[in-house]
Structures are given as C-alpha cells and as structure tokens.
Amino acid sequence: xxxxxALAKALGALVDRAIADYDQAAALSWxxxxxxxxxxxxxxxxxxxxxxAVSSLTASLATLRNFFGEKWEPGDAAITNDAEAxxxxxxxxxxxxxIWVDRAAPPMWVVLRAxxxxxxxxxxxxxxxxxxxxxAEGARIEAVKxxxxxxxxxxxxxxxxxxxxxxxxxxCCIRALVDAARSLGEGVEKExxxxxxxxxxxxxxxxxxxxxxxxxxxQLGSAPRVAAARVVxxxxxxxxxxxxxxxxxxxxxxxxxxxxxxxASLPFxxxxxxxxxxxxxxxxxxLDLTSLRTGAIRHRVRVETGAPGLLAAxxxxxxxxxxxxxxxxxxxxxxxxxxxxxxxxxxxxxWQTYQANHYDDPVDPQTGKITPHRAAAIRAREVxxxxx
Amino acid sequence: xxxxxxxxxxxxxxxxxxxxxxxxxxxxxxxxxAISPIFSETHDYSVGVFAADARGVRLLARxxxxxxxxxxxxxxxxxxxxxxxxxxxxxxxxxxxxxxxxGSHIPDWTVVNPVFVEGKPRFFNSVRGHVNEVGxxxxxxxxxxxxxxxHEGFRVPPVKLRSRGxxxxxxxxLILSNTRTKEDILGxxxxxxxxxxxxxxxxxxxxxxxxxxxVARCIDYVLDYSEARLRxxxxxxxxxxxxxxxxxxxxxxxxxxxxxxxxxxxxGDSLTIDLTGSHPQVAGFxxxxxxxxxxxIYSSLVALCPDIPVxxxxxxxxxxxxxxxxxxxxxxxxPVGHSTVCIGSDIMEAVMKAFENITPDLVGSANIxxxxxxxxxxxxxTGRYFVGSDINATAMSAGGAKGTDGWGxxxxxxxxxxxxxxEMYERQYPYSxxxxxxxxxxxxxxxxxxxxxxxxxxxxLDPVRAIVYSQGWTNPMxxxxxxxxxxxxxxxxxxxxxxELTVTDACYDVVVERDGIVFSQSGAGGGWGDPLVRxxxxxxxxxxxxxxxxxxxxxxxGVVIDRATMAVxxxxxxxxxxxRREDGEGxxxxxxx
Numbered sequence: 001x002x003x004x005x006a007l008a009k010a011l012g013a014l015v016d017r018a019i020a021d022y023d024q025a026a027a028l029s030w031x032x033x034x035x036x037x038x039x040x041x042x043x044x045x046x047x048x049x050x051x052x053a054v055s056s057l058t059a060s061l062a063t064l065r066n067f068f069g070e071k072w073e074p075g076d077a078a079i080t081n082d083a084e085a086x087x088x089x090x091x092x093x094x095x096x097x098x099i100w101v102d103r104a105a106p107p108m109w110v111v112l113r114a115x116x117x118x119x120x121x122x123x124x125x126x127x128x129x130x131x132x133x134x135x136a137e138g139a140r141i142e143a144v145k146x147x148x149x150x151x152x153x154x155x156x157x158x159x160x161x162x163x164x165x166x167x168x169x170x171x172c173c174i175r176a177l178v179d180a181a182r183s184l185g186e187g188v189e190k191e192x193x194x195x196x197x198x199x200x201x202x203x204x205x206x207x208x209x210x211x212x213x214x215x216x217x218x219q220l221g222s223a224p225r226v227a228a229a230r231v232v233x234x235x236x237x238x239x240x241x242x243x244x245x246x247x248x249x250x251x252x253x254x255x256x257x258x259x260x261x262x263x264a265s266l267p268f269x270x271x272x273x274x275x276x277x278x279x280x281x282x283x284x285x286x287l288d289l290t291s292l293r294t295g296a297i298r299h300r301v302r303v304e305t306g307a308p309g310l311l312a313a314x315x316x317x318x319x320x321x322x323x324x325x326x327x328x329x330x331x332x333x334x335x336x337x338x339x340x341x342x343x344x345x346x347x348x349x350x351w352q353t354y355q356a357n358h359y360d361d362p363v364d365p366q367t368g369k370i371t372p373h374r375a376a377a378i379r380a381r382e383v384x385x386x387x388x
Numbered sequence: 389x390x391x392x393x394x395x396x397x398x399x400x401x402x403x404x405x406x407x408x409x410x411x412x413x414x415x416x417x418x419x420x421x422a423i424s425p426i427f428s429e430t431h432d433y434s435v436g437v438f439a440a441d442a443r444g445v446r447l448l449a450r451x452x453x454x455x456x457x458x459x460x461x462x463x464x465x466x467x468x469x470x471x472x473x474x475x476x477x478x479x480x481x482x483x484x485x486x487x488x489x490x491g492s493h494i495p496d497w498t499v500v501n502p503v504f505v506e507g508k509p510r511f512f513n514s515v516r517g518h519v520n521e522v523g524x525x526x527x528x529x530x531x532x533x534x535x536x537x538x539h540e541g542f543r544v545p546p547v548k549l550r551s552r553g554x555x556x557x558x559x560x561x562l563i564l565s566n567t568r569t570k571e572d573i574l575g576x577x578x579x580x581x582x583x584x585x586x587x588x589x590x591x592x593x594x595x596x597x598x599x600x601x602x603v604a605r606c607i608d609y610v611l612d613y614s615e616a617r618l619r620x621x622x623x624x625x626x627x628x629x630x631x632x633x634x635x636x637x638x639x640x641x642x643x644x645x646x647x648x649x650x651x652x653x654x655x656g657d658s659l660t661i662d663l664t665g666s667h668p669q670v671a672g673f674x675x676x677x678x679x680x681x682x683x684x685i686y687s688s689l690v691a692l693c694p695d696i697p698v699x700x701x702x703x704x705x706x707x708x709x710x711x712x713x714x715x716x717x718x719x720x721x722x723p724v725g726h727s728t729v730c731i732g733s734d735i736m737e738a739v740m741k742a743f744e745n746i747t748p749d750l751v752g753s754a755n756i757x758x759x760x761x762x763x764x765x766x767x768x769x770t771g772r773y774f775v776g777s778d779i780n781a782t783a784m785s786a787g788g789a790k791g792t793d794g795w796g797x798x799x800x801x802x803x804x805x806x807x808x809x810x811e812m813y814e815r816q817y818p819y820s821x822x823x824x825x826x827x828x829x830x831x832x833x834x835x836x837x838x839x840x841x842x843x844x845x846x847x848x849l850d851p852v853r854a855i856v857y858s859q860g861w862t863n864p865m866x867x868x869x870x871x872x873x874x875x876x877x878x879x880x881x882x883x884x885x886x887x888e889l890t891v892t893d894a895c896y897d898v899v900v901e902r903d904g905i906v907f908s909q910s911g912a913g914g915g916w917g918d919p920l921v922r923x924x925x926x927x928x929x930x931x932x933x934x935x936x937x938x939x940x941x942x943x944x945x946g947v948v949i950d951r952a953t954m955a956v957x958x959x960x961x962x963x964x965x966x967x968r969r970e971d972g973e974g975x976x977x978x979x980x981x
Contacts, residue, residue, distance in 0.1 A: 067558070078558075082565075120538040122525050132897065135523040135568060139542055142565045144558040155547035155559060162486055162543040165536075165721070316568060316773065 002191075004204040010191055011038055011047035011205075012293050018184040019049055022114060025176035029377055032173065033092075033359045034114040036180070038188055040202040041106040045295025047205075051284055052358060053113065054295045055276035056086030060094040061111050067143035072098045072107060075150030077178045081119065082142045083134065083271030083313060088323040090119050090138025091126030095146070095177040099185040101192040108198055110184040115359075116173045117166040117378045124165050124375050126320055129235050129368030131267045133316035139163040147178055166378055168385035202294075209296040213253070216287040217300070220249040220338065227337035229329040229347075233268060234321060235368040240268060243311070243329035247337040253300030254283060256334065260306035269313030270322040270330070276303045278327040281358075282334035285350040324363050392609055399598065400606035400613075404697060407449035407610075410590040411435050414513065414583040415451035421582055423575030424520045425816060429808035430779045433517030434458040435583055437591065438465050439607055440512060445469060446700035448511075448607060453804045455690055455698075456492065456728055457516040459683035462700070463490035464498040464546075465512045471546040478504045479553030481581065483563065485522070485544040487537070487724045492680035494522050494541035495529040496728065497577070499549070501584035503591045505600045513587035515580040518728075519573050520775055523566035527775045528762035532640055532857050532894040534673045534723035541725075542566035549581065568764075568773060611701030619657035619705050621693050625746050629653050632741025634734040635863045638893050640672030640726070645863070646715055648731060650738035654746060661685050661739060662709035663716045674859075675718035676727040676735065678710055684735040687802075692743060692750045730859050733802075737866060744868055751868045753787020753794065753838065753913040759860065759877030761906060765852035767818050776817040776852075779808055780824065780844055780910070787913030788836030788871060793926075794913040796826075796839045818849035827875065827909065828934050832864075833944040834871030834915020835922045840935050841875040841912040845883070851902045854881055854895070860911045861892035867914035872944075874912025883907045919945045920965050920973065924956045946973075 018036035026032065037048040037057050043065065045054055063085035064078045077097040081087045087094065093116045098107035115126070121138035122128035131137045139160075146156045152175070160174065161167035192198050228244035245258040256279050263269055270278070280301050284290045289297070308314035310326055328351055335347035345353075362374040369375075392400060414435040419428055426432045434457035436450040445466045450458045467490035468482045482500040487493055498516040502509035522529045524541030531539050547559050560577075567573045595603055629651060636646040649665035663685075669675045676684075685708055690698050710717035715731055718724065736754035744751050764775045785802075786794035810821045823845035832838035856879045864876040879891040881898050883905040889898060900906060927947040930936045932954065941947040946968050948960035 067561070120524075120542075122539065128525075131525070132527075133568070135542075135566065136525040140523070140565050142561055144562050155545065156562075158545045159543070159547065159562065162489075162545055163538065165538060 002201060004201070004208050007191065007201060008047070008205050008208065008293060011188075014038065014184055014187040014191070015047050015049045017187065018110070018112060018180045021183050022112060022176050022180040025179055026114070026173045028173070028381065030362070030374055032115040034112065036184060037111045038184070039109040039111060040198050041108055042199065042202075043109070044202055044206070045298070046202050047293050048295070050290070050358060051292045051295070051297055052281035052354065053277055054298045055280060056088070056271070056273040057094065057111050057113060058295060058298060059086035059273040060113070061096050061109055064096045064143050068145070073149045074098070074100060075147065076145055077147040077181060078143060078145045079174065080141055080143050081138070082140055083319045084315065085142065086271065086273045088271055088274050088327070089115070089126045089320045090121060090140070091116050093174060093177065095174070095181050097178070097181045097185055099188050101189055101198055108188060108192070110181045110188060112177045112181045112184070114173060114177055117169045117382070118164045119160070119170065120163040120165070123369045125362065125370030125378060127363055127368060127370050128320055129267065131318040131320060133318050135316065137267065137318055137320045146174060166382040169378065169382045172385055205294050206296040209292055209294050210300070212292065213289065213297055213300050216289055217249055217253065222248065222250055224248045225337040227333040229332035229336065231268065231325050231329045233266075233325055233368075234363050234365045240264060240325070243326060243333055245330070245333050245337065247334065253302065255302045255304070257304045258306070258311055258330070261310035263309055263313060263317040267318035267320045268310070268322055268325040269317045269319045270311050270326050271319050272312050274319075274322055274327050275305050275311040275330055276301065278323070278330040279303045279334050281354050282331040282350070283338065285354055286335045286338045288344070321363065321368055323359070392605065396605065397609070399602065400609040403594065403598065403603060403606040404449070404610045406594055407437050408451070410513070410587050411437055411449050411451035413590065414515065414587040415453060417586050418515055418517065418579045418583040421575075422579035423572045425808055425812055426518055426520050426777060426779065427576055427579060429806065429812050431804060431806045432779070433515060433580070434461065435515050435587070436461055436513070437587065438462065438512040438514065439510060440465070440469060441510065445512070446611060448610065448699050450698060454802060455687040456680070456683045456732055457496060459686045460490070460492045460496075460679040461498055461514045461516040463679040464516070465500050465514060466490060468500045468546045476502050476509050477552050479550060480548055481550035481584065482546055483544060483549045484546045487677045487680070487727075488720045489545050490679050492677065492683065492728050493529070493725050494524070494543060495519050497580065499577070499580040499584055501588055503588050505595050510600070511591050513584050513591065515583045517576065517580055519567070519576055520777060521567045521569045521573060523568065526855060526896075527568055527764040528777060528855065530725055530760070530762055530855060530857055531673060531723070532855055532896045534725055535641065535671055536721040537723055538721065540673065540723055569775060610697065611699055614697045614699050614701035615704045617696040618693060618702050621696070622654060622659055622705055623657040625654045627654050627656070630742045630745050632738045632744065634737035634741065634866070636674060636731060636734055637859050637862045639670035640674055640857065640894050641670060643670055643672065646670055646674065646731070648716060648734045648738040650735075650742045652739065652742040652746065658705045658707070660707045660709065663714070663735070663738070664709060664711045666711060667715045669713055669715050669718040669722050673723035673725040674715065674727060674731045675722040675724050676716050676731050677724055678717045680724070680727050680732060681710055681716045681735055682708055684732040685739055688736045688739040688743070688754050691740075691754060692747055726857060741866060741868075748869050749790045752789030752916055753785065753865055753868075759858035759879065759908065759910055761854055761856045761879055761908060763848065763852040763854045763900065763906070765850055768850045769818065774817055776813070776819070778813065778844070778846070779805070780810070780842075785839070785865060785911065785913045787832065787838040787865060787867065788834045788916035790836065790916055793836050794831070794839030818852070820847045820849055821845070822847055822905070826935055829937050829940040830875035830909075830912050831930070831935055832867050832872050832874030832912050832915035833919035834867055835917025835919065836871070837915045837919070837922070837930070838865070838867070838871070838874045838913035842910045844908045844910070846906050848900050848902060848904045848906065852900050854898050854900050854906065856881065856891045856898075857894045858892060864911050865914045868916045870918040871915030872919065873914050875909065877911040878909050880907040920968055924958065924961050928954070928956050
C-alpha cells in the first residue's frame with residue numbers, strides 16, 4: 001500500500017489538475033465554480049478540490065450510481081443537475097464517470113461539477129427570481145449518460161442544446177467537464193495500479209484526516225451552542241425569517257439541528273444537500289480546516305433539518321437562489337455558533353472568502369438574476385462559439 | 389392510373405380500409421389506456437400510418453382525429469428519418485416534441501414507430517398527443533407571458549425511447565422528470581407507445597398476408613386515387629385568385645390585432661395557398677412553425693372534401709407558400725405554445741374564408757378560437773399536485789354550414805375532439821360544476837345559425853392558481869355567405885368576490901381561493917347564409933329552446949313571434965323581412981373579392 005500522505009498529495013494534485021483542465025478547455029472569462037473529486041468504489045470521497053461541496057458531490061454520485069445500477073461501461077459519463085441529487089441550481093452540472101483500476105472489482109469514480117451557462121428556465125444563467133417551482137428554473141436532469149462507451153450520445157447533447165439559450169457554449173462546458181473527468185480518470189488509474197486495494201487506501205486517507213478533525217473539535221468543548229442569521233433576499237422588498245440553529249460538538253463530531261421552516265414560495269429554498277454543504281463550508285472555514293481533501297468530515301458533521309422545508313426543499317419547491325440566501329444564513333449561523341474565539345475572522349468575512357474561492361457569486365442583488373455583466377459575457381462567448 | 393387488375397383494385401381498397409382500421413384500433417388503445425382526461429375524455433391525440441421509401445414519407449391513413457396533429461406528424465416522421473438515417477433498427481421507437489423539429493407546440497408529443505419489411509423500415513406508425521404537462525416556466529404548457537420558447541416547456545429533439553427492443557431508461561426518465569405530473573404522463577406516454585405496438589403488429593400482419601410488393605403497389609394506387617379525386621374536384625372550381633382573412637384580437641404581449649391573410653389560387657386541377665401578407669412574427673406565444681401552419685391549411689382543405697380518403701395523395705395538387713419570419717412561419721426562439729389553435733384556427737379560418745367564393749356550399753366555421761383556463765395546485769383529496777385543463781371552455785365553436793346549424797361541439801376540422809364528461813373532471817380535479825348551458829342570444833345568426841355560446845361556471849374546491857388565455861372577444865368567429873358572427877369569449881375569475889377579474893385576453897398565475905368561482909363564456913361559431921331567409925319555424929324552435937329570445941328573433945332574423953301564443957306571425961314576418969331587405973340588410977348577395 002502506498003504511503004497515505006504521499007497518495008493524498010498525489011490525488012490532491014490530480015483533482016487540482018482536473019479543474020485546471022476544465023478551465024482551460026472551457027476557456028470562460030468568468031469563474032464557473034469548478035469542483036473535482038475522486039471517490040472510491042463505495043462512494044466515499046478520496047480527494048476533493050474543496051470539502052465544502054462534499055455532501056452534495058457525494059449525493060450526486062450516489063444518485064447517478066443508483067439510477068444506472070450495474071449498467072456502467074468504460075467511457076461512460078453521466079450527468080445530473082437535480083437539486084434532489086445535490087445541485088443548488090439548474091445550471092450547476094455534475095458529471096460522474098467510472099474508473100476500473102481493477103476490472104474484477106467495482107469501479108472507482110471521478111466527479112466534476114461546474115456552473116454551465118444556461119439550461120432554459122425564465123432567465124439566462126439559471127437565476128430566475130420569479131420561478132414558481134423547480135421546472136421554471138430550467139431543464140431537470142436527474143440522471144442521464146451524456147457519453148456511453150466513450151462516445152457522446154447525440155440525443156442527449158442535442159436535448160441539452162435545445163434547452164439552452166447558449167447551446168454551443170453550454171455543450172462546450174459539458175464536454176470540457178467530461179474530458180476533464182476522463183483525464184482525471186486516467187490519472188487515477190496510474191495512482192492505483194491494477195490489483196491495488198483502493199478501499200484500504202481510502203480508509204487510510206480518511207483516517208489521516210479524522211485525526212486532524214478530532215484535534216480541531218477538541219478545542220470546542222461539548223456545551224450546546226445556538227445562533228441565528230438573517231436571510232437577506234437579493235430582490236429588493238423581499239424578506240424572510242432568520243435561520244436559527246443549535247450546534248453541539250462531541251467526540252463523534254458536530255450535530256447541527258435546524259428547526260423546520262416552511263418552503264418559501266420564491267426560489268430561496270436549499271436543495272436537500274445544500275444545508276450540509278454550507279454547514280461543512282462554515283466549519284472548515286471557522287476551524288481552519290479548508291485544506292482537508294477527503295470526505296472524512298462528511299461523517300463528522302450531521303445536519304438535521306427535520307421535515308422537508310426551506311432547508312431541505314422538496315420537489316417542486318424552487319431553489320435557484322437558495323445557496324445565496326438561506327445557504328448564506330446557515331453558513332453565518334454555524335460560524336457564529338462556533339464562536340467566540342474560534343473563528344479568526346467574522347462570519348461575514350469568512351462567507352465572502354468562501355464565495356470568492358468557490359462561487360464568484362454572479363447574482364445581481366437588485367434583481368435576483370444573473371448580473372448584466374455576466375449575461376453579456378455569456379452571450380458574447382456564445383457568439384464566439386457560433387463563429388468558431 | 390394504376391395499372392392494377394380488377395382484383396388488384398379490390399385488394400387495394402381492402403388494404404386502404406385495413407390501414408384506416410389499424411389507425412382506429414391504435415386510437416382505441418390510446419383512448420382506453422391513457423390516464424389523463426385530455427386523452428381519454430377529450431381525445432386530443434391522433435394516430436397515423438406512414439410509408440417511407442426513396443420517394444419520401446407518405447401519410448397512408450389516419451384515424452378520425454385532430455387533423456392538425458397528424459399532418460404535422462408527417463414532418464415528425466421525416467425528421468426522425470433525417471436525424472437517424474441509417475441508425476434505425478428493428479425494435480427502435482422514437483420520440484420528438486420540439487416545435488422547431490417538425491412539431492407544433494411542445495405539449496404535442498409524437499411517438500414514431502418503424503415497421504420493418506424485409507429488413508428495412510418501410511412503414512411507420514405514429515401517435516401524436518397533447519400531454520397535459522411539459523415542465524417549463526408555467527404549469528400546463530400555456531405560458532401567457534412567454535417571450536421565448538425556453539419559457540414554454542422541455543424541448544425534446546428526435547430521440548430513441550427504445551433501442552433494439554430495450555427501453556432507453558435514462559431518456560424516458562429525462563422526458564418524464566421534466567413534467568410536473570410524472571405518474572400521469574407516464575401512463576399517457578405508455579398509452580401512445582401501446583398504440584404504436586398494436587399498429588406495428590397489424591402492419592406486419594398485412595405484409596405477411598399480401599406480400600410486400602402487393603402492398604406497395606396498392607399503396608401507390610390509394611395515394612394516386614386520392615390525388616385524382618381531389619384534382620377532379622379542383623378542376624370543377626372556377627379558376628381565379630381568392631382571398632380570405634382572419635384576425636386575432638391581440639398577440640398576448642401587448643400588441644394589437646394580428647391578421648392572417650390567405651390567397652388561394654385555383655388553376656386547372658391545382659391549388660396554391662399563399663399566406664403572404666400575414667403579420668410578422670410576434671412577441672407573444674401565438675406564432676406558428678411551418679409544419680403547424682401547413683397542417684392547419686390541410687385541415688381546412690380536408691373539411692371541404694371529406695369523402696376523399698385523406699392521405700399524402702390528397703395534398704399533391706396543393707402548393708403552399710409561407711412568408712418567412714411571419715406569424716405563420718416563425719423563427720426560433722419565438723414562443724409558439726398557443727399556435728396549434730391560436731393562430732392555427734385563424735389560419736384555417738383565413739383559408740376557409742378564401743374558399744367562400746370558390747365552394748360556397750362547402751365552407752363553414754373552421755375555427756375553435758381557443759379560450760381556456762388552466763388551474764393548478766394540490767388536490768386536497770389526493771394530496772397530489774395537479775394541472776387541470778378545462779377543454780369544455782373551448783367547446784362551443786361550431787358554426788353553421790349549408791344544411792345544418794352549428795351542432796354544439798367543435799368545428800368541422802376539429803370535430804374528433806370530444807366534450808369531456810363533467811363528472812370525470814369532478815372526479816379527477818377539485819372542481820364542482822354549477823352551470824353548463826347555452827346562453828340565449830349569443831348564437832351567430834345565419835340561414836343556418838352557429839351554435840350558441842356556452843356558459844360554464846365552476847367552483848374550486850381547493851385553493852388554486854389560474855392561467856387564462858383567450859381570443860375572439862373583438863374578432864369572434866366569422867360567418868360565411870352572409871352569416872354573422874356570434875358572441876365572443878371571456879372569463880371571470882373569482883366571480884362575485886372582491887377580487888373578481890374579467891379576462892378577455894389573458895392573465896397569468898391568478899389566485900382563486902377555495903370556493904372561488906370561475907366563469908367562462910366560450911364563444912359561438914359563425915352563421916352560414918343570410919339570416920333573413922332562415923325558415924321562420926326554425927327560428928321559432930330556437931326561441932322555444934331559449935337559444936334566441938323573441939326580441940332576438942325579430943332583430944336578427946326578421947321573424948315576428950306572438951308572445952302570447954308563441955306562433956310566428958307570418959304576415960308581419962314577411963313585411964319586416966321585405967323592409968329589411970329594402971334597407972339593405974341581409975346579405976343574399978356575397979360579392980366577389
């Protein structure tokens with residue numbers, strides 16, 4: 001078995017390289033929040049570009065694996081943008097592809113995610129403040145193979161193109177995701193020579209990070225903590241109640257409980273895995289654990305949101321602005337609950353850093369839509385693609 | 389014409405009837421197995437059988453259904469063939485729904501099934517049906533504020549639902565997860581597939597029984613026969629150029645009237661139908677793609693000569709010209725959600741009006757001037773989300789035609805649509821119907837009057853939201869040969885409540901509380917012929933039936949009825965009608981264009 005520390009470093013380099021590959025292939029002039037991850041055959045994350053999305057990426061992969069069951073071939077790549085499967089927005093597209101490091105064993109997985117330019121709905125770019133429900137935000141892709149046995153499926157790419165205002169650019173981005181996933185898969189195959197025990201390696205990597213997490217949690221003590229944060233709606237004149245939560249640390253991790261809130265009629269709800277993502281992002285930011293690279297922390301942070309509602313939006317509730325609104329409130333409340341004395345900077349500052357590092361939030365606070373600047377850039381790039 | 393022997397001719401006729409029977413059986417399968425009332429009750433779907441060879445795709449037969457579906461389904465079959473070319477295998481099954489891929493509007497889903505003969509896809513059967521929910525920005529697929537096609541629903545290019553006999557599960561799921569009522573729509577889609585499967589068996593049996601060569605020869609004969617019959621009819625019509633016009637009240641986007649212009653040129657045994665002059669494409673959702681427009685033109689034509697077998701041969705004598713970038717031939721991404729009926733019916737009407745001076749005895753109302761309300765919400769009895777259409781609101785559009793009054797249903801080109809059972813609606817949706825009756829003095833006057841407008845009033849048993857889209861308030865359905873127009877369409881939401889809203893054009897996502905009342909007047913079809921020559925005894929019967937009032941009889945028909953005895957005062961009637969004619973009323977003469 002490889003040295004876990006060396007392996008962690010190598011896999012970390014691979015996922016970083018994957019998003020660099022994506023950025024280069026998509027060649028966008030704006031950030032599209034790419035994420036990359038490697039999962040073992042059980043669906044446990046071995047390496048991520050950021051653990052802030054570990055919950056939703058794990059959910060996306062699980063959805064795709066469950067849908068297709070055993071029906072996977074080398075060269076397959078499946079996609080989802082469904083909020084039930086971890087996406088926060090119809091334009092947040094996740095690609096998963098199997099990798100067989102040992103043909104006799106179940107495959108490992110590579111997963112990439114990025115914000116694609118458009119997939120229908122009311123508005124260009126995926127932010128539709130007037131959306132009545134999930135379908136009004138854009139096309140729903142629960143699970144479909146965009147490539148099978150190494151070939152793109154015309155019926156899928158054409159369906160995506162038809163449902164996008166920027167068909168060429170959207171397909172360019174999806175192909176860039178798939179290609180980056182393939183390159184990442186090839187890199188993973190090299191790191192895990194045939195016959196290697198990937199599951200054991202995975203356990204070793206998680207073990208390493210569990211030690212770091214335990215050390216960080218030890219400083220918190222076990223007293224229950226509570227906090228609340230106001231939800232700020234991006235559209236003028238709209239307001240929601242605050243998100244309040246209780247947080248308890250223990251030897252097994254952090255338990256966060258958020259009392260259920262009713263579904264919002266506007267798209268401020270969080271997809272089912274969004275609350276966990278935001279909580280983990282907050283904890284890693286506050287405890288200086290952003291360098292974590294495996295899914296170990298997913299087992300150390302438990303978020304209980306109760307019945308389906310604002311923080312676990314059931315279909316058909318709209319969600320496209322959920323992360324920027326309710327998600328932000330969850331983040332701020334978790335950081336505030338962990339304070340005092342833990343976070344080195346304010347919760348708002350940590351949120352800004354998180355946003356800057358991950359999402360480069362393109363929402364216009366006045367309209368709740370994509371910013372005019374971003375919209376113009378997308379349209380201009382689509383024209384470029386058309387000419388090309 | 390055929391080179392067939394007498395016995396071959398008999399075989400050809402047997403095969404023609406067999407193909408129509410296949411279509412009828414397919415249609416029954418769909419009707420009996422679909423879930424949504426728009427299929428099982430309203431019959432808003434169509435089936436057809438097509439042949440394909442080097443000469444192209446040809447419609448062979450169709451069930452009596454919604455013509456606008458099946459003529460456009462021909463382009464869907466062509467699109468599937470173009471898209472898949474050499475990638476069509478036995479056991480494949482295709483699906484397409486995109487308007488700009490040979491469709492009409494997104495809710496019209498088309499399933500296309502190849503039938504192999506000697507290893508090649510020689511036949512296709514097809515079911516096109518209007519599904520009740522297609523995702524997109526608005527429940528029900530009719531987005532009154534759509535400004536581009538992405539506001540209207542999930543678009544699907546030609547895809548395989550089944551490949552070599554195996555369902556393509558992720559494609560099924562992709563399509564169905566983009567509807568708000570997945571379970572119901574799954575049932576409807578399965579019904580469409582089931583119709584195709586039965587049709588495939590029957591077509592295979594036909595070829596097995598008669599042999600591929602005989603079937604091919606007979607099909608050629610059947611198509612040639614229809615062509616010859618229609619050419620024979622056209623040759624009897626006076627050569628010339630004739631014009632018709634129909635006008636929408638508005639474009640659903642704040643714009644004014646939207647005219648459709650039709651010019652029909654008869655020359656020998658051929659026709660040219662040219663819609664040049666029609667309005668440029670508009671911002672609202674009443675634009676039509678070419679396939680939909682062509683289908684509506686054919687629909688009018690078929691209504692003129694209903695005893696000629698309808699197939700691709702029927703259309704050979706017809707050349708169609710559609711102006712580019714227009715409301716009858718729009719470019720993407722123009723919204724088209726309402727196009728099948730509005731502007732489709734207006735296309736039919738404009739063409740029919742042009743024929744008024746060619747075949748006056750054959751013309752009649754060709755419009756259904758769609759006025760509809762869609763309500764959606766959660767049904768408290770089932771706990772399920774629902775999207776309810778109420779096709780009743782569009783029903784009373786039949787105009788008069790020579791020899792018959794409007795009969796209280798759809799106009800001739802749409803006559804296979806059915807009035808749904810109110811009880812079934814009440815079972816499936818949280819409505820309670822309070823009223824469904826003809827409204828007095830709303831029928832279009834004519835020697836043969838149109839059907840009266842209908843008043844529907846229903847109580848919502850759950851809080852819902854509603855979308856209304858309506859035309860025909862200022863430009864109701866036209867009359868023919870001197871017949872008049874009848875009453876137009878309008879709706880009232882929350883009738884009698886403080887937030888009552890009268891709608892003569894459209895509204896979007898309006899709240900109707902529990903026990904709120906939704907009222908609709910679905911407009912009347914146009915009359916045929918001069919009302920002053922209508923048989924006074926028929927006018928009296930209309931008064932007895934409360935279709936018209938005594939005052940209306942006098943005003944519209946010049947018929948004087950004694951209020952006490954309810955008898956026609958024949959002397960007074962003759963005198964009044966003579967005076968009216970001297971005053972220039974009536975319209976016994978219908979001028980050439």
